[in-house]
Each structure stands twice: as C-alpha cells, then as structure tokens.
Amino acid sequence: MFDEILEKFEGSPSQQAVIRLFLERGFSVNEEGRVVSGGIEIPYTGIARELDVDRRVVDSTTDAILADPDLKRIFTNISSVPSLMDLAPVLDLTVLTIEVAAADEAGIVAEGTGILADHDVSIRQVLSEDPEFTDDPKLYVITDTELPGDLLVEIRDLDYVRRVGF
Numbered sequence: 001m002f003d004e005i006l007e008k009f010e011g012s013p014s015q016q017a018v019i020r021l022f023l024e025r026g027f028s029v030n031e032e033g034r035v036v037s038g039g040i041e042i043p044y045t046g047i048a049r050e051l052d053v054d055r056r057v058v059d060s061t062t063d064a065i066l067a068d069p070d071l072k073r074i075f076t077n078i079s080s081v082p083s084l085m086d087l088a089p090v091l092d093l094t095v096l097t098i099e100v101a102a103a104d105e106a107g108i109v110a111e112g113t114g115i116l117a118d119h120d121v122s123i124r125q126v127l128s129e130d131p132e133f134t135d136d137p138k139l140y141v142i143t144d145t146e147l148p149g150d151l152l153v154e155i156r157d158l159d160y161v162r163r164v165g166f
Contacts, residue, residue, distance in 0.1 A: 002133045009061070014051070014054075015057060015061045017051045021051060027080070028076055029075045033066055084142045094142070095166060096164070103129075105160050108139060109128060112141065112155055116141065123143055127142075152164050
C-alpha cells in the first residue's frame, strides 16, 4: 500500500517527503485541505520547514490527496497513537525492540508477548511498525520492569527474530 501511495507522487520527491511525514506522524487532511492532528491544525509553513521544502509543496500535496478518492479515504481517516518509547527513560520504563526477518508472518506479536506473560512481565504498550510503511519494521514492547536475560535469550531464539534490543 505504501508503495502505491508514493507512486502517485513519483514525479515529485518533495511531495513524497510530505506523504511520508503524514504517514509517520499520523497527520490527516480535513475536508478543507488543512493538515490536522485530531482537531489541531498544523501550519503548512511548519511542515515545510521540517522537510526543507516550500510550503506550496504541502499545499499541492493536500490538494492531490483530496482529488484522489483512495488517498482521500486514507488521509481523512488516519490518526496518530501516542507512544511511550521516548518517555521510557523519564518514566523508568523498559523498551524491548524485536527485529524480525519476515514481518508479515503471523503470530509474532502473540508469541513475543506470550513469552513476556510467561515471565510475569506486565506490558504497558505494544507498537508494531507496519511492513507496508517501513523497510525494516520492528516490534516495540514497553514494560514497567527490567527484563531478565533468559527472557531476552528466549525471544532472540525464536526462528523469525533477527535481533533483540532494549
């Protein structure tokens, strides 16, 4: 799906950068063509400054989104999810990162979180990057406690796991 979205902007790397930012941050486009997060409008100039593009690129991207029924359906309904990952050091939480070989394989989240449950580890949040939106998707599990070494080894030894970090 991600590739199909970017193909619609293949003649404009700047517009592709805008699309990537919208998807990464969960920014949506309202019916008036304004970029929003929830009900808060995000000025085109701020987005343009972040991406080092002209604000007119953002404007033309939102126009293209509203003109395309498939893009409109996606970008008028996308939303962001708050993440505890950046807050983990402040809140004394642990972030377990699981990198897998085949992210579209079934059962990755269930098996990984099942191992944590078997070790009586309480989970605060689970975030899974979509393999359609990123080249190297990861599974992030945020917990209240430090993780014992044997648990990390058990997860690392799963067939589909390439690397485990925290």
